[in-house]
Amino acid sequence: MGYLRGNAADGTAAVVSVSKIGRDYQIGYGNRDHLCHPSVRDIEGVKREALLVFHIQNPVFEPL
Numbered sequence: 001m002g003y004l005r006g007n008a009a010d011g012t013a014a015v016v017s018v019s020k021i022g023r024d025y026q027i028g029y030g031n032r033d034h035l036c037h038p039s040v041r042d043i044e045g046v047k048r049e050a051l052l053v054f055h056i057q058n059p060v061f062e063p064l
Helices: 043-054
Strands: 002-007 013-021 024-029 032-035 057-063
Touching: 002 043, 013 043, 024 043, 032 043, 043 057
Parallel strands: none
Antiparallel strands: 002 013, 002 057, 013 024, 024 032
16 A cells, blocks of 8 residues: 555654455554554554554554
């Protein structure tokens, strides 16, 4: 689907991959993948999930 570009907790640049599997979103950062909570239904929800799981701040979505 695209990427979230933002800052990691230590201030370095971070890129999180975003894909959609059926109705669910999956995000990946580094060598970790995470299936978002079923309540996540849009890109704003994906941004919140990236903050909670990977501590990515100020994400901006870039579609493919």
